[in-house]
Amino acid sequence: MPDIFFNFLACPLGSYCPLATLNRNTGICEPYSYQLPPGQPSHTCGGANIWSDVRSSSEVFCSAGSYCPTNTEKNHCSSGNYCPTGSTAEKRCFKLTSCNPNTASQNIHAYGAMLIAALATLLLIIYNCSDQIITVRERRLARSREAAAKVVKEKIQARARWKTAKEAAKKHAVELQGQFSRKFSRKRNITVSDKVTVLNEEYTDTDGNSYPSHEHSTSLVSKKSQSASEVEEIGSSPLMKMINEIEEQTFDSSESFSLEIKERNLKTKKAKGKAIHTHSQIFKYAYAQLEREKAQQQQNNNLTFSGVISMATNTDYKKRLVIEIGFTDLTVTLKGKKKHLLRSVNGKIMPGRITSVMGPSGAGKTTLLSALAGKTVGCTISGSILINGKSEPIRSYRKIVGFVPQDDIVHGNLTVEENLWFSARCRLSADLQKQDKVLIVERVIDFLGLQSVRGSLVGTVEKRGISGGQRKRVNVGLELVMEPSLLFLDEPTSGLDSSSSQLLLRALRREALEGVNICMVVHQPR
Template structure:
């Protein structure tokens, strides 16, 4: 049944088509028109008759317009255009004139033409017999009892002399059994039927000649009947698809201006099979005489070279722009830093001179006071008028007329905008408020850098004058509006416990304490103590667990996630962008995470301050580097990892092992930078592993955890040794205290006192009067009862050991619970209490766009390899997969779809698979996922536009299909857009290795499904490859007209294609791309690691 449906539909199509074919032939003579004498065979009379016949043919086309619209629309878009290209003989009616001469006068020609019933009979028999031209069904003229010579191929007969024939008759076949003879040239006469049909334009239908050697009538490959010496070869015997009647088509290398004339192609032209006129070759292309196609590979090579040069120029130009921009920034930065240092030095020299002058002035005043009376001296100024004028002392008002050069220099330093008052640490509120908005008024790079370095030098001066500066000292200096303190965040936790949902294993047990603003707290403990779990629990990121207890933010029961815009989290791994410089990484984080109301100069100041405090000045313009391409050192990379959070000026900064892998000097530098952050009111909590004694003393507080997630100590670093000494645990001399405590908790060192290390958490809880869980009291029965206080003495309850199956089931429940919590965490919303408005989606989109452009430019070599492989694929497929007229190039386009889909889809994986960790970190910090996705997709549209051009520059010019390069380009752009979206989804959902395998497998499988005839239409329609192949075939089939019309319709109906669906194919490919982009974005947001 699956084969019967297309055959039935094709049969109807051919019948309608043949009826329309006959509509173009004369009907008037069948009705007894005697306007012309049958015996008049003069040339002029024949031409007039032919013209009259053709004019009557033209008047019958509108009769069949409705039938064309109903049955023929799947392969004919413009009826008039298509039929004119097939049967518009107005330019040359020679075949009609000759046929009039070859028949018995002008009356006999209409009697030999097939009626609608005969045409219907021919095409229906042709379809039913699968195109076997020698097996038409029997009819009243050609049957077992009556087989006339007109039934043979290439011959036809006429009706009786007095019979009338209506060509529009579609039911009854007329009796044709007289005047049988060869079919006129320009017509074809099938075997088994006794009438003639006109050959379409593009066909070559001369009278056949007998090949006496083979007995074949060349060029039609039919034989004359045996035993009939008077039977000769006639004209063509069949018009069907090119596979069945290829000998009827005008041969390649020649063109046929009429159906009875063949002309060889001359030099400079080429003629494809079935051509009506020659096609001029492009200039510089190779077209010798009798060319079947033009050799335009040189144009493809030139186009590829031109495009390569253009891409190279764009890359070099953009690279030079980036380099020159970085150089200008470096020059401006160095000039600003030099100006700041020189200004500070000048100010210091001025202060020294002023102090010396004051000392001399004080001595002079003492001498003068001895001379004058007490009354007179009491009315004098504290300093002489001359010195006050020179040094501008606060004791007197200087006169402008008496200002000397030194005074003018100092006033220039203090009032010049380029100095920005940043160096005058003695300036008070009045002057500061007056000059505060200057940062917002700056636009030039030099002004911004001078402002930034001026403030940095001022802060250094303040630090030098306030070596013992504490949080209270910072608050006291807040009278200067330029010194900003951050909103404090204090996190308190009471009886905090975490238990896995499935296995009920405890990760944290009764943790109580707090971390305070303006202090640096260290979380220490042996491996497996739950240090990172503790940070996640405090931050509200713990998933798959049941949490009990309370977490208070500034004394209120609020979720810490509500403050995520002012909370920085530094992961243990150095998750930074390796193809960006140090400064670019920090600047991007600052742009997206600092307040949108903050001016650009202030943001630059923040970045420069962090770079200076972390000691990254020497590598600020160096790429961070990746595993494949080395960049900065590991210690510098670790500091950049911390700096990404420092530049957003957090109020709470959580760090997971920031000193791991750092040497002592790098660790000290990092910790000093963090202490400076703490002086501004930042709450800093960090996990560290056995720091040195120097680093240990730089912390303010210590949270010491034992295995099982229990607190052993929480408090000031200064009192930790005193507390353990009270338990009888004394740190030996020359032993680092944190190392000794952790070794005890690991069980590696036995304390000198009779204290079991397992009892230390319980002793801490009893020491602070915390409520102790019963199970902890059971685990430490040897603890002195006096320490237990009023704690209940629980009864011993022995828990039964879990079976293996129960343990496995508990682990499964743990995984399921964790996934559920992760999804709930991703899609839950919390109230924003941070009071910070970060840049919106559009601004972040612009920032992401600029970052991706830089990354792509630095990955130009990878892009170049992609382009080269695509060009090679175009050359190979264009050379090997030659265009087939029988299938309209379907095979070559099938290979094209597979190659382009595979290469572009794998190339699209890099857009998201290589930066998953970076995205997860940025999204957790509050950056827009939509802006990130759209920016990367927008930049990838460059590949969507360029890759089809590169492929077509090779494939099209090596293969030279009939379809236009514009149509092919539009299809390939839509295809690349589609497969790029699929690549995004694979890159986000799968691991890189699995994503590559899926990207290689999917195009091949979908193409095989779409090209199978037995595949369900519904399943085929789900394959994007089906729509791409249909678009390619339609674009090519539209260029086949005239004699190719039946071939086109047969191919389209067999593949279930519609010539009017080209736009639909493009739209569906684009929709597939959009849908898969939406799927990819959903997966990116939903399937995220915390």
């Protein structure tokens, strides 16, 4: 609104507009700033000559700490009340506040102290109860996980018992079928011998000019009809029906065996398509997939030639990017001293294999791995490194390249499961569904044999935690949860016993079966 509009307004309430008095020395009408027109002795000072908003001019408003009941009266604010600028009456202070005389605002320090105390109390409650809340949450998750694992195991055991019972029933039915077939053949032989006896008697009687009696003929007919009726009764018995049903089921199962893998893939896709929200559903899905992978791995141990061909042609089996690295005349030199750490090294590491680098201490094994992984510092690298036949920097593949150093990089103040989940959340794709992340973490825990210590702290130098072998396996698991296509490991089996080394190598073998290119430094040739 333009300021000229306010010049025509009367002095409103909340303003202090007293009559001006002439200052003889300056000729100005105080407290305003206008002057009397010269040569006009009949003119005197009057009221306010301006009226505007408080932002433009605050002179006409009642001052802070005072209130103006009329536009010509001004009073000071008393104790226990406050008067902001432009007040027409005193305002009572709130409870638990103090207001001094001639003040324009309340003293609310008490409310500030109460707010700070309430926040501090809330923070203390959260701090004291956070551990208990986290513990309760972990227990609930553990119960859901254990219940899901129990349900999956019970289903697998029930399926195995049903399969064993089916095979036993089939075997028993086959044995009974053999016994009945032998019994039928024996009865048939006896019937034929009786016929010959009767014919012999008949033939003797014929030579003696005598004919066979009617009783012999009727007995022969009755024996034939009786044997035929027995065969019909046994053939229509429930046992024979059961044998036929089992044989038909066996025939059907042999026909449907080739479609079993396709049906499993379809079921997996349908399960992924469904909405899985609860922890129980997620853990059931993860453990069912783990048991299916174990069964598939057990089948892979006894593969025939046709099984190898089917696994090689299965497009769903290898789902990771394949990386092949070849290097020629690889030389690593220190920048300052011009000292060669490696000189003219040639080689190739292939996907789907575990390549081991062996040699004495100080031979440059770790330097070779660092050069291939692009982790060398303070060195110059010469020669050619080809990735899938192309000269590309390894750093462009850093999201799918894992490197397990010789020293541990685990977080000692976290549990085993928390370490793995921290690495999974940081390095897996954000678009990956939660049930798939749970499956990856549970798979790593299961294949590395860390089920018994999943809730234990890793530990630090001051506070002891899990053993050194378990710590080493957790160190490897931090890289496995990212599902790398290329994995470098620097002495992963050092300090491990034979059992722990076997678990680790089995996990690496499973990764290699998925097409992962694994290169590791080892000191144990066996």
